Amino acid sequence: MKKSTTGLLLGSALVVGLSGCASSASQPSSGTAASADAWYQHPFFCGLAGGLIGGGIGYAAGNDSDDEDTGAALGSTAGAAMGAVLCADNSPKPVPPAPRDTDGDGVNDANDQCPGTPAGVAVNAVGCPLDSDGDGVADYQDQCPGTPAGAEVNALGCVQDLVLRDVNFEFDSATLTMGAEQILDGVAEKLRANRNVRVRIEGHTDSLGSEAYNLDLSQRRAESVADYLGRQGVDMERMRTIGYGESQPVATNDTDAGRAMNRRVELGEWE
Known part of the structure; x- marks a missing residue:
């Protein structure tokens, strides 16, 4: 050939x-x-x-x-x-799926040690909510931020009952002022986030007026705070109200400044 x-x-x-x-x-x-x-x-x-x-x-x-x-x-x-x-195999290669971030906190599921973080909550590198004071209660739930290092706190993040400062009422009534409502909005937000805690709301007065009148007024003021928190989405079953009247002063009743300190509402863990 x-x-x-x-x-x-x-x-x-x-x-x-x-x-x-x-x-x-x-x-x-x-x-x-x-x-x-x-x-x-x-x-x-x-x-x-x-x-x-x-x-x-x-x-x-x-x-x-x-x-x-x-x-x-x-x-x-x-x-x-x-x-x-x-x-040579020139066929298109499959593109691997993008990492999932189910709770949308910016940390993908594979690295997220705290899945299910609520939307908008600031987290650290491993996807856990920030706890700036290191007390074991996340910032978005902590009613008492800035607790000293090593201090033992309750479920609210507080060493002791929280005095709701500037939660004031109209004169001789249980009607909240506008400024008081704004403060309680922040309290309600953290209570909604911390759903596993129940709270006590305690009312206190100064010594002006009769003891019976002050006891009733303190109870009505505590209930007024609870009612407002309830309207902001806090379950009423999680709150207990107690009026102590003038029986638990924290300052003297002989001065205007002392009496102002005694007229207060406190928030504590209801165990």
């Missing part, structure tokens, strides 16, 4: 063979895993086949012994390269 004829046949074989490899490699397999990983689809074997076929073409196309050797070497190199390229 003439070398030209041999070259033509081998060239055709190269085209058909490498095209088949390329088609097999690029098409997604719908069969078994064994079919998808067939040995003849591997770029190494396609390259080897291409080298052999290309070398044969180069040899067959040469006119003398030197040309035959040179042609075989060039054909082998070119065929190997073409076979490897054509059989």
Whole structure:
């Protein structure tokens, strides 16, 4: 058989063979895993086949012994390269899904040590709510921020009952002032966030007036605070109101300043 004829046949074989490899490699397999990983689809074997076929073409196309050797070497190199390229898997690779952040706190679920953080709550690097004073009560639930280090606190984050300063009432009544309502809005927000705690709301008065009158007034004022917190979304079942009247002063009743301190509402944990 003439070398030209041999070259033509081998060239055709190269085209058909490498095209088949390329088609097999690029098409997604719908069969078994064994079919998808067939040995003849591997770029190494396609390259080897291409080298052999290309070398044969180069040899067959040469006119003398030197040309035959040179042609075989060039054909082998070119065929190997073409076979490897054509059989390489160029199919699109799946894009891995983006990390999930279910609670939207900026820390993905895989690294989040406190999943389910409420929306808008500031968190640290591991997804846990900030606790600036380190008392074990997160900032967004802490009614007493800035507790000294090492202090033992209750569920409200307070060392002792919290005096609701500036929660004042209209003169000789249980009606909250506008300023008092604004302060209680902040209290309500943290109580809504800290749903596992129950609270005591205690009313106190100074000694002006009769003891019986002051006892009733302190009870009505405590209930007024509870009613307002209830309207802001705090479950009434979590609150207990107690009026102590003038019986638990924290300052003297002989001065205006002392009496002002005694007229107060306190918030504490109801155990």
